[in-house]
Amino acid sequence: EVQLLESGGGLVQPGGSLRLSCAASGFTFSSYAMSWVRQAPGKGLEWVSAINNNGGSTYYADSVKGRFTISRDNSMDKLYLQMNSLRAEDTAVYYCAKYVNTYGYSFDIWGQGTMVTVSS
Amino acid sequence: SYDLTQPLSVSVALGQTARITCGGNNIGSKNVHWYQQRPGQAPVLVIYSGSNRPSGIPERFSGSNSGKTATLTISRAQAGDEADYYCQVWDSNTAFFGGGTKLTV
Numbered sequence: 001e002v003q004l005l006e007s008g009g010g011l012v013q014p015g016g017s018l019r020l021s022c023a024a025s026g027f028t029f030s031s032y033a034m035s036w037v038r039q040a041p042g043k044g045l046e047w048v049s050a051i052n053n054n055g056g057s058t059y060y061a062d063s064v065k066g067r068f069t070i071s072r073d074n075s076m077d078k079l080y081l082q083m084n085s086l087r088a089e090d091t092a093v094y095y096c097a098k099y100v101n102t103y104g105y106s107f108d109i110w111g112q113g114t115m116v117t118v119s120s
Numbered sequence: 121s122y123d124l125t126q127p128l129s130v131s132v133a134l135g136q137t138a139r140i141t142c143g144g145n146n147i148g149s150k151n152v153h154w155y156q157q158r159p160g161q162a163p164v165l166v167i168y169s170g171s172n173r174p175s176g177i178p179e180r181f182s183g184s185n186s187g188k189t190a191t192l193t194i195s196r197a198q199a200g201d202e203a204d205y206y207c208q209v210w211d212s213n214t215a216f217f218g219g220g221t222k223l224t225v
Binding site for chain 2: 035037044045046047050059061095103104105106107108110111112113
């Protein structure tokens with residue numbers, strides 16, 4: 001079964017750091033680009049970052065550029081999001097998602113999400 | 121930045137047809153994807169590249185895209201279709217989502 005499982009969320013103070021992980025299973029992780037998408041409480045979906053299959057290209061939303069870093073370890077089938085200088089507005093459920101050109105680069109598989117709360 | 125405009129809410133009677141629109145500049149030239157998100161759950165892809173259904177998605181779900189508007193159509197609406205629906209495109213290596221539409225059945 002194709003599965004993505006996020007972890008690492010929690011409560012952090014403004015200005016703090018957190019590292020999210022996403023463990024992939026059921027597919028050849030190294031063949032696919034991956035992304036992080038977040039959803040603030042009661043709000044819509046917001047794309048955060050993306051990385052190509054070998055980690056050589058990364059992309060960020062303007063709202064997180066310079067503070068967040070996406071990376072991957074294909075030997076471990078894991079995706080990461082290092083979040084620094086966190087702000088209250090970063091509070092959200094963070095989803096990792098796989099996307100593939102076969103499906104027009106849509107996000108065809110999503111994890112269940114991990115909650116990040118930035119508050120003092 | 122690329123703005124995608126969706127109605128906040130759409131209502132449909134049980135068994136009838138719901139249409140959810142997504143507007144954007146020259147959206148007809150883009151691959152538009154649609155996601156369903158039930159309360160407390162992760163989004164699920166229901167339509168990709170404008171009109172294609174992933175495996176496992178009922179034929180009741182269909183999509184179209186032309187000009188300035190992409191449309192998700194849900195035929196013979198069921199209670200289980202009640203959810204938030206989001207359109208999404210890529211532009212300059214950035215993914216953009218519409219604000220979401222709450223479908224009430």
